[in-house]
Amino acid sequence: MDLASHYNQLFSDSKQAISTNNYVIDxxxxxxxxxxxxxxxxxxxxxxxxxxxxxxxxELKELEPSQYYYPNSDIHITVLSIISCHDGFSLNQINPEQYIAVIKENMAILNNLEIEFSGITASNSTIMIQGFPSNDSLNTFRNSLREAFRKTNLQQSIDNRYTLFTAHTSVCRFRKPLANTTKLISVLEKFRNHDFGKFEVNQLELVFNDWYQRKEKTQILQQFKI
Incomplete structure (x- = not known):
């Protein structure tokens, strides 16, 4: 399934879940x-x-003020979840320099990458902005990192939850019952194909983070220039 079809299917499924009150509260x-x-x-x-x-x-906040909205500081695209968030993990369990070295060895694969944010989609618990990479280098880079980390003995849990191939960013999570599902879907439909702009990717970050990538709980381990 291509990226657009994947986002379309997500939106169709989530719209059905929201409209029938089968959404999930975090x-x-x-x-x-x-x-x-x-x-x-x-x-x-x-x-x-x-x-x-x-x-x-x-606009969403006017309808659903009780939900969880990402501030600018926390908005991100996940390239790869190297160690998925889990209870009990701490930085003293690993040597970050070893992870940094693996990433640096594969950085040359990323080139002339732009990401266009066009439209919104959702899951049964999250509202997302759709991201579309300008070329295949992002997923080529991901696959190269997967293979590189598999060849090491480093602690990692890549793809344990699912295999990541999108370039979306999560911007809202449901933390309370929705006030008005019909109006919410109407706003989502309004922004379904909205143009949020395009940017050139010139830097990556390796971070130690909580589940929600909250700035106050995130530590930057390395920034990689492209």
Missing amino acids: FEIDSKSDHRFGITLLIRPSEAIKNKMQSFLN
């Missing part, structure tokens, strides 16, 4: 006992694009 967002941490390689969109995303979120 009860961990406000939990003080959530200690899930991991290691992620990510891309951060430009500030101009993130500001456009906030304009969309402002």
Whole structure:
């Protein structure tokens, strides 16, 4: 399935789930006992694009003020979840320099990469902005990293949850019952094909992070220039 078809299927399924009250509430967002941490390689969109995303979120907030909305500081595209967030993981269990070295060895694969954010999609618990890479280098890079990490003895859980091939960014999570599913779907439809802009990827970040990539709980381990 190509990227557009995948996003379309997600939106169709999620719209059905929301309209029939079969959406999923994330009860961990406000939990003080959530200690899930991991290691992620990510891309951060430009500030101009993130500001456009906030304009969309402002409309959602008018309808659904109780939901969880990502601030600009937390908006990201996951390149690869190297160690998926789980309870009990801490940085002292690994040597970050070993992970940095593996990534550096594969960086040359990424070239002339732009990502266009066009339209929104959703899951049964999350609203996302659709990202479309300008070429195949992002997934080629991901596959190269998968193979490289498999050849090491480093702790990793790549693809344990699912195989990542999209370039979306999550911007809203459901943390309370929805106030008005009909109006929410109407706003989602309004932005279904909205142009949020395009940016050139010139840097990656390797971070130690919580499940929601909250800035106050994230530690940058390395920035990689492209």
